[in-house]
Amino acid sequence: MDTTTSTATANPLLLGQGLPPYGQLTPETIAAGMPTLLQQLEEALVDHEARLQVLKAPTWEAVMDPLHHIEERLRWAWGVVGHLMGVCNREELRLVHSQHQPAVVRLSNRIGQSEPVYKALQQLKQGHETGALVLDTTQQRILAASLQGMELQGVGLATAQRQAFNSASTRLAELSTAYSNHVLDATKAWSLLLEDSLQVEGLPESLRELMAAAARGAGHGEATAAHGPWLLGLDLPRYGPFLRYSSQRHLREQAYRAYVGRASAGETNNHPLIREILKLRQEQAQQLGYGSWADVSLASKMAPSVEAVENLLEQLRHPSHGAAHRELEQLHQLVKEMGAADGADLQPWDLPYWSEKLRQRQFDLDSEALRPWFPFPQVLEGLFGLCERLFHIRILPADGEAPVWHQDVRFFRVVDLDQSKPMAAFYLDPYSRPGQKRGGAWMDECLIRQRSGNGDVIQPVAYLICNQTPPIGNTPCLMTFMEIETLFHEFGHGLQHLLTTVDHPQAAGINNVEWDAVELPSQFMENWCYDRPTLMTMARHWQTGQPLPEAEFQKLTAARTFMAGMAMMRQLRFAWGDLKLHSGWPWQDQESPEAAWRRMTHGFTVIQPIPEDASLCSFEHIFAGGYAAGYYSYKWAEVLSADAFAAFEEVGLGNEDKIRQTGKRFRDTVLSLGGSRHPGHVFRDFRGRDPSPQALLRHAGLSRDSC
Numbered sequence: 001m002d003t004t005t006s007t008a009t010a011n012p013l014l015l016g017q018g019l020p021p022y023g024q025l026t027p028e029t030i031a032a033g034m035p036t037l038l039q040q041l042e043e044a045l046v047d048h049e050a051r052l053q054v055l056k057a058p059t060w061e062a063v064m065d066p067l068h069h070i071e072e073r074l075r076w077a078w079g080v081v082g083h084l085m086g087v088c089n090r091e092e093l094r095l096v097h098s099q100h101q102p103a104v105v106r107l108s109n110r111i112g113q114s115e116p117v118y119k120a121l122q123q124l125k126q127g128h129e130t131g132a133l134v135l136d137t138t139q140q141r142i143l144a145a146s147l148q149g150m151e152l153q154g155v156g157l158a159t160a161q162r163q164a165f166n167s168a169s170t171r172l173a174e175l176s177t178a179y180s181n182h183v184l185d186a187t188k189a190w191s192l193l194l195e196d197s198l199q200v201e202g203l204p205e206s207l208r209e210l211m212a213a214a215a216r217g218a219g220h221g222e223a224t225a226a227h228g229p230w231l232l233g234l235d236l237p238r239y240g241p242f243l244r245y246s247s248q249r250h251l252r253e254q255a256y257r258a259y260v261g262r263a264s265a266g267e268t269n270n271h272p273l274i275r276e277i278l279k280l281r282q283e284q285a286q287q288l289g290y291g292s293w294a295d296v297s298l299a300s301k302m303a304p305s306v307e308a309v310e311n312l313l314e315q316l317r318h319p320s321h322g323a324a325h326r327e328l329e330q331l332h333q334l335v336k337e338m339g340a341a342d343g344a345d346l347q348p349w350d351l352p353y354w355s356e357k358l359r360q361r362q363f364d365l366d367s368e369a370l371r372p373w374f375p376f377p378q379v380l381e382g383l384f385g386l387c388e389r390l391f392h393i394r395i396l397p398a399d400g401e402a403p404v405w406h407q408d409v410r411f412f413r414v415v416d417l418d419q420s421k422p423m424a425a426f427y428l429d430p431y432s433r434p435g436q437k438r439g440g441a442w443m444d445e446c447l448i449r450q451r452s453g454n455g456d457v458i459q460p461v462a463y464l465i466c467n468q469t470p471p472i473g474n475t476p477c478l479m480t481f482m483e484i485e486t487l488f489h490e491f492g493h494g495l496q497h498l499l500t501t502v503d504h505p506q507a508a509g510i511n512n513v514e515w516d517a518v519e520l521p522s523q524f525m526e527n528w529c530y531d532r533p534t535l536m537t538m539a540r541h542w543q544t545g546q547p548l549p550e551a552e553f554q555k556l557t558a559a560r561t562f563m564a565g566m567a568m569m570r571q572l573r574f575a576w577g578d579l580k581l582h583s584g585w586p587w588q589d590q591e592s593p594e595a596a597w598r599r600m601t602h603g604f605t606v607i608q609p610i611p612e613d614a615s616l617c618s619f620e621h622i623f624a625g626g627y628a629a630g631y632y633s634y635k636w637a638e639v640l641s642a643d644a645f646a647a648f649e650e651v652g653l654g655n656e657d658k659i660r661q662t663g664k665r666f667r668d669t670v671l672s673l674g675g676s677r678h679p680g681h682v683f684r685d686f687r688g689r690d691p692s693p694q695a696l697l698r699h700a701g702l703s704r705d706s707c
Contacts, residue, residue, distance in 0.1 A: 011029055011032055011033035011036065012024040012025055012029060012033070013025065013029060013030055013032075013033030013034065013037060013077050013080070014033055014036060014037055014040075014077070015076075016037075016072070016073035016076050016077060017072075017073075017076065017447075017458075018447075019402045019403065019446070019447070019461065020076075020080045020403065020446070021403050022084075022403040022404055022405045023403050024403075025080060025084065027092040027093050027095070027096045030081055030093075030096050030100075031096045031099070031100075033077070034077070034081075034096075034100040034103070034104075035100075035103075037073070037074075037077055038100075038103050038104070038107055040073075041070050041073060041074055041107060042107065042110070044066075044069075044070050045070055045107075045110065045111060045114065048066045048067060048070065048116075048117075049114060049116040049117065050116075051066075052116045052117065052119070052120045053116050055120065057127075057132075058120045058123045058124050058127065058133075059124075059133070060124065060133075060135065060139060063117075063120045063121065063124055064124075064142070064146075064506075067111075067117060068450075068505060068506065070111065071111060072448075072450075072505065074104070074107065074108070075445075076447075078104050079444070079445070079446075081093075081096075081097060081100075082097075083405075083444060083446075083463060084405065085097055085177075086437065086438050086442075086465065087405055087406065087429055087433075087436070087437050087438075087465060088405055088406065088436055088437070089181075089184060089435075089436055089437070089438065090436070094181060097177065098174070098177065101170075101173055101174065101177065102170050102173075102174070104173075105166075105169055105170045105173045106166070106170065108153075108169075109153060109154075109166045109169055112149065112150050112153030112154070112155065113150065113153055113154055113155045113157075113162060113166075114150075114155070115155065117150070118147070118150050118155045121143060121146055121147050121150070122147070124143055125143055125144075125147065128140065128143075137676065137677060138502060138504050138507050138676035138677075139504065141507060141512060141675065141676060141677065141678070142504060142506040142507050142512060142675075145300070145506075145512050145675075146506070148299065148300060149300070151288070152288060152296060152299065152300070154166070154284075154287065154288065157287060157288075161287055164287070165284060165287050168280045168283060168284050169284075171276075171280060172277060172280050172281070175273050175276060175277050175280075175623075176277070176623065176624045177624070178273060179263075179270050179273050179274075179277070179620070179623045179624045180438065180620055180624040182263040182268035182269070182270050182273070182617075183262060183263045183268075183270070183438070183439075183617075183618045183620055183624075184435070184438055184439075185263075185267075185268050186234075186262040186263040186264075186268040186618070187233075187234045187235060187262055187434065187439065187618075188233075188434055188435040189268070190233065190234050190258045190262075191214075191218070191231055191232060191233050192231070192232040192233075192251070192254065192255065192258075193215065193220065193229050193230070193231055193232075194211070194228065194229060194230045194231075194232060194251075195228055195229045195230075196228075197227075197228065198248070199230075199248055199251060200228070200230050200246075201246075201247045201248065202245050202246055202247035202248075203241070203242065203245050203246060204241065204245060204368040204369070204371075205225060206241075206368060206371055206469070206478060207238065207241045207242065207245065207368070208225040208226075208228075208230060209225040209472050209473075209475075210237060210238055210469060210470075210472060211230035211231050211232060211238060212224050212225045212228065212229075212230055212231075213472050214230075214231040214233060214238065215228070215229045215230055215231040218231055232251075232255060233434055234255070234258060234259050234262065235432055235434040235439065235467070236432070236439060236467060237432045237467065237468070237469040237470075239255060239259055240352075240482075241368065241480075242255060243255065243256065243349060243352040243353060244352045244353060244355075244356045244367075244368075245353070245356065245368065246353065247353075249341075249349070249350070249353075252349040252350070252353060253347070253349045255349070256348060256349035257349075257610070257612060260348075260609075260610070260612070260613045260614060260615045260618075261612055261613075261614050261617075262614075262617060262618045263614075263617040263618050264614035264617040269617075270616075270617035270618070270623070271592075271594070271614070271617060273623070274593050274594075274616060274617065274623060275587075275592070275593055277623055278293075278581060278582070278585060278587055278593055279587050281293040281296075281582065281628065282582075282585075282587055284296070291583075292306075292582060292583040292584075292629075293582040293583070293628065293629055294306050294579055294582040294583035294629040295583070296629075297515075297582065297628060297629035297630050298629070300514065300515070301514050301515050301516045301630065301633070302514040302515075302516045302517050302636065302678075302679055302680065303516050303632070303636060306579065306583050309575075309579060309632045309636070310576075310579070312632070312635065312636060312639070312693075313572055313575055313576055313579075313632060313635065315693060316568060316572055316635060316693070316696075316697075317569070317572050317576075317603075317604065319697060319702040320564075320565045320568040320569050320572065320700075320702055321565070321569065321603075322565070323564065323565025323568075323701075323702055324565035324566045324568070324569045324606045325565075325606055326565070327563050327565050327566050327606075328346070328566070328606050328607070330358060331346060331350075331351065331354045331355065331358060332346060334354060334357060334358050334361065335350075335354060338357075346607065347607070347610070348607055348609065348610060348613075351566075351607070355562075355563055355566075358562075359559060359562055359563075362559075362562070363555045363558055363559045363562070364555060365552070365555040365556065365559050367480055367481055367482075368480070370480075370481065370548070370552065370556075371478035371479065371480060372478055372541050372542055372543065373539045373540060373541050373542075373548045373552075374478060374479040374480075374481070374484060374538060374539060375476045375477065375478055375479070375542035376430065376468065376471075376476055376477035376478070376479055377476065378538055378539075378540055378542070379479055379484055379487065379538045381537070381538070382534060382535075382537040382538030382539075383487065383488060383491060383538075385534075385537055386528055386531075386534045386537075387491075387495070388417070389659070389660065389663070390659070390660070390663030390666070390667070391495070391499065391663055391664070391666075391667045391671070392416075392417045392418055392660075392663075392664065392667075393414050393415060393416055393417060393423075393499070394414075394415040394417055395412050395413070395414055395415075396412065396413050396415060397410065397411075397412055398411045398412055398413045398425065399411055401413075402425070402427070404427065405429075406429065406433075408429060408430065408431050408433075408470075409427055409428065409429045410427070410428045410429075410430075411425065411426075411427055411428075412425060412426055412428065413425045414426070414498050414499075422459065423459060423498070423499075424449075424459050424460045424461065424462075424497075424498035424499070425459065425460075425461045425462075425498075426446075426461060426462040426463070426464055426494055426498060427446065427461070427462070427463050427464065428464045428466075429463070429464070429465045429466070430466045430468050430477065430487075431466075431467070431468055431469075431470035431471075431477065432467040432468065432469065432470060433470075437465075437467065438620075439467055440467065440620070441465060441466040441467060441486050441487075441489070441490050442463075442465050442490065442493075443462055443463065443464055443465070443490050443491075443493035443494050443497065443522075444462070444463040444465070445460075445461075445462065445463070445497060445509070445510070446461040446462060446463055447459070447460055447461040448460055448497075448505045448508055448509060448511065449500050449501075449502065449503065449505065449508040449509060450503060450504070450505035450508065451503050457503070460497055460498050460500065460508070460509055462493075462494045462497045462498055464490050464491065464494050465490070466483070466486060466487055466490060468483045468486075468487070469483070475542075476542060478542065481529070481556065484529055484538070485526050485529050488525040488526050488528060488529055489522045489523065489525060489526050490522065491522075491525055492521040492522035492523070492524055492525030492526070493510065493518075493521060493522045495521055495525070495671050496509055496510055496513075496518075496521045496670070496671050496674065497509035497510055499667055499671040499672060500671070500672060500673075500674045501672045501673075502672075502673065502674045502675070502676045504676070506675075507674055507675040507676045508674050508675075509674050509675075510674065510675070511674065511675050512674070512675025512676070513674060513675040513679060514675075514678075514679050515626075515627075515630050515633050516630065516632065516633035516636040516637060517633075517636070517637055517640060517679035517683075518633070518637065519633055519634055519636075519637035519638070519641065520637045520640045520641045520644065520670060520679070520683075521641075521670055521671060522641075523634070523637060523638050523641035523642075524641040524644050524645055524666075524670075526641075527641070527642075527645040527699070530556070530557050530560055531653060532553065532557075532653075535548075535553060535556070536548060536553065539553070560699075560701075561699075561700055561701030561702075564700040564701050564702060565702065566606060567700075568700060568702065569604055569605070569606060571634060571635060572604050572635065573601045573604035573605060574619070574621075574631050575631045575632035575634070575635055576600065576601055576604055576632075577597050577600055577601040577604075578619075578621075578622045578627070578628070578629060578630070578631040578632070579629055579631075579632055580596075580600040580601075581593060581596065581597060581600070581622075582628060582629035583629065584596075584600065593616065594614065594616055597616050638696055639691050639692075639693045639695075639696050640679075640683055640691050642693075642695040642696035642698075642699050643683075643687065643691045643692055643693075643694075643695045643696070644666065644670065644683070644686065644687065645695070645699075646695040647662055647666075647686070647687055648662050648663075665686055666686055669682050669683075669685045669686040670682055670683070670686055673685075
């Protein structure tokens with residue numbers, strides 16, 4: 001009996017399908033629905049296991065389809081809760097999440113450690129190998145990933161070991177949530193009220209208005225951009241521009257110290273959580289027979305080994321190291337020429353400020369001054385136009401057709417122009433909401449492409465979340481170029497989810513794509529921000545409608561490689577440190593993770609971090625975001641994405657016919673095939689050869705012989 005329909009009216013969390021009814025999904029309904037859902041899924045799993053044990057000739061339909069139905073209902077419901085934790089975080093929701101997370105982890109472990117399911121999967125594999133059963137390439141990859149996934153979840157462990165493994169999994173989930181909440185709370189807790197106009201000297205009008213709006217929201221009367229007061233915070237729309245433009249060095253230092261010290265003391269102290277997370281991961285790796293958590297992580301990735309990752313990072317470090325030191329020397333020279341008191345004593349809080357000064361001198365380019373040419377609705381129009389040009393899809397507003405969690409959220413439908421009908425949809429939540437919404441930007445799955453019981457295609461739906469500067473008064477969101485790149489990046493993830501043609505949900509879109517290849521479409525899309533037709537379509541002054549002057553476009557493209565060495569070294573430092581923490585931290589010694597991080601990443605810094613730097617305490621990617629021993633994936637995939645974009649460069653970015661042909665090939669391979677084939681094979685289908693790092697180094701303005 002399908003209990004979904006009969007209970008759906010009682011609690012929206014039990015729907016398990018369709019667009020989530022966000023207006024009805026309150027902490028109270030979640031608290032009431034989760035126990036019922038988990039009980040239903042446990043009963044369904046027991047029934048499935050019983051059928052498998054008497055099944056004489058397992059088939060894909062008998063083994064995989066019922067299992068997917070169980071997993072999909074859990075993913076849908078708990079995914080809704082996790083999504084709300086990310087975009088509408090509040091104490092009542094946190095309490096409900098923490099109450100039910102252990103039971104969710106227990107059920108996930110039950111599924112991943114089910115011996116009847118594992119035995120049935122092995123029988124499917126044997127049946128295919130002996131010719132008794134025919135599985136297509138996609139099914140074979142799903143089956144291999146499922147078997148490996150269960151093995152990495154401890155299906156082969158003895159009873160006592162399994163209990164310890166499961167306890168650690170539950171604890172790791174709790175620690176991850178607590179870590180993320182600490183970062184959010186610490187970011188929200190710090191603010192600095194500026195009441196003297198000298199304190200905002202050098203800040204652009206847009207930032208002063210944003211800080212005045214924050215002051216008004218905090219109860220500081222009729223704050224204005226011109227007269228204040230102004231409230232500084234650690235959310236990136238305020239913190240980032242402040243460090244770039246504030247002429248008050250002591251205030252930059254104060255903000256910087258607060259930012260790198262987030263979640264490192266008091267009630268939000270993440271130091272003990274980091275140590276426990278790393279220790280539990282290492283213990284689990286050893287239980288599974290691996291030398292380190294990095295080995296566990298790489299078992300399911302494209303990179304074959306820790307050594308292979310280290311080799312790539314070193315290939316990129318060598319040309320970047322010399323470039324970064326030359327860039328630092330340029331900053332020292334500029335400070336000296338301008339007679340600033342900073343002198344030779346450049347500190348981390350000085351780098352953004354003096355880099356911006358150098359950018360303005362070298363390129364006469366003021367990134368803040370370009371905001372009026374990039375109103376958010378216009379940027380969206382340009383992005384959607386690019387997607388129509390490259391991938392023959394049309395994106396149409398569909399606001400009001402889906403329940404949303406906040407008034408700022410938009411809903412869009414994607415129309416396949418080849419078939420003249422909708423094929424997917426997505427939510428877009430663009431603006432920063434400090435204290436409610438976690439920082440950064442991300443794409444997540446709402447609905448996954450699959451076939452329904454009657455054979456109809458269930459269209460994929462994505463969440464696209466950013467933290468852009470919000471509109472203020474009658475002024476729309478005016479975007480920085482960095483915010484534009486971030487939007488394009490996340491939309492690239494969305495395209496792989498939305499344009500998939502794979503009907504097996506376990507390999508549709510981003511599913512079953514090796515983690516170190518999943519950034520290929522996102523980083524590929526960033527390149528188009530520098531494409532003249534794309535950029536100039538977006539760039540029109542929000543008040544006058546005038547296009548961005550050609551000279552400004554030339555400055556933007558010329559500045560693309562500005563400070564590329566430092567930028568590359570920063571990312572390589574994160575990647576190297578993450579890998580080493582999960583493969584070489586002597587966790588049984590007295591050395592703290594923070595001390596080990598500093599020691600291991602020493603060769604990747606051009607200015608040593610200050611002693612109080614505790615940025616490991618806010619590195620959510622590896623402690624709360626799924627990138628543990630996988631942060632290198634950004635660089636691994638960037639090699640793929642740069643080489644993929646080079647295919648468009650080679651046919652000529654002005655050759656419209658060839659661009660459209662190449663775009664179709666990219667859609668039919670990278671965006672369509674998802675996890676149905678190995679990413680190396682998919683890349684070769686598109687490019688005709690294996691990837692090369694040369695395009696990445698060229699795009700960054702770095703050469704192999706730099707020293």
